Amino acid sequence: MSEEEGLAASSFLDTRAVSQTREVRGVILPAGVVVSRLVVTGPPGCGKTSLIDRLRGWPGEVCLDLTSNLWWRSPALNHCPREVHFAVPFVGEGQSCPVYDQKWDTGHEWPDIDFTRLQIPSGTKGVLSPNWLTRLIFEFMLPSPDWIYDQRLKRAESGTHHVDQVLSMERIQWQVFVHWRLAEFFHRCGLLVYVREGVEETPRLFDHVVYPEEPLEQPVSFWQEWFGNLA
Numbered sequence: 001m002s003e004e005e006g007l008a009a010s011s012f013l014d015t016r017a018v019s020q021t022r023e024v025r026g027v028i029l030p031a032g033v034v035v036s037r038l039v040v041t042g043p044p045g046c047g048k049t050s051l052i053d054r055l056r057g058w059p060g061e062v063c064l065d066l067t068s069n070l071w072w073r074s075p076a077l078n079h080c081p082r083e084v085h086f087a088v089p090f091v092g093e094g095q096s097c098p099v100y101d102q103k104w105d106t107g108h109e110w111p112d113i114d115f116t117r118l119q120i121p122s123g124t125k126g127v128l129s130p131n132w133l134t135r136l137i138f139e140f141m142l143p144s145p146d147w148i149y150d151q152r153l154k155r156a157e158s159g160t161h162h163v164d165q166v167l168s169m170e171r172i173q174w175q176v177f178v179h180w181r182l183a184e185f186f187h188r189c190g191l192l193v194y195v196r197e198g199v200e201e202t203p204r205l206f207d208h209v210v211y212p213e214e215p216l217e218q219p220v221s222f223w224q225e226w227f228g229n230l231a
Helices: 003-010 048-054 145-156 169-188 222-227
Strands: 015-017 021-024 027-030 038-041 061-065 082-087 137-141 192-196 204-206
Touching: 038 048, 048 082, 048 137, 137 169, 145 169, 169 192, 169 204
Parallel strands: 038 082, 038 137, 061 082, 137 192
Antiparallel strands: 015 204, 021 027, 192 204
């Protein structure tokens, strides 16, 4: 991935490259990351499976509903590193759904996340209680929309992924933005979050302190300003 493509994916949020790293099976990881606690997520075609394969993680992928009570205690997360999709609550939508759901195949308004419905773990409540805020490490794979679009066009020729049957740049841009929003929200709530622009790239950190009570600064329509007036 070129430097220009990487900057296109992260320019609107303050992130910085991790300064202390180590290599695990050819993958650059933050020095303190425990691989067995790593949850890899991101939009379709971003490279999640490639990263998990490199790390020799658990096969298959799971989808977790972020509005479900105690989703972070899912038995699937006992086996990491692994690839995870999130069912997300969107403004104006009654039920959570992933960004690849077939409901988005037709023209849509591309809603923002309804953050009021997201369930987030709390910190340690007692001496014997686990700190669920830091038990898992979330790595968001977030290449540029252009890069993902090209990769999915190539993948669509093989017909291996049904999510590639209906492709549009607008939809991919929205999918990337939703995951940026999730990554920043997780970070502000105190979860351990890294963002990565490609399998070969150095992970990045959000370059601001955590204020769980601070609302996200971007308005609902901000993604339109970043990607262009697409709606």
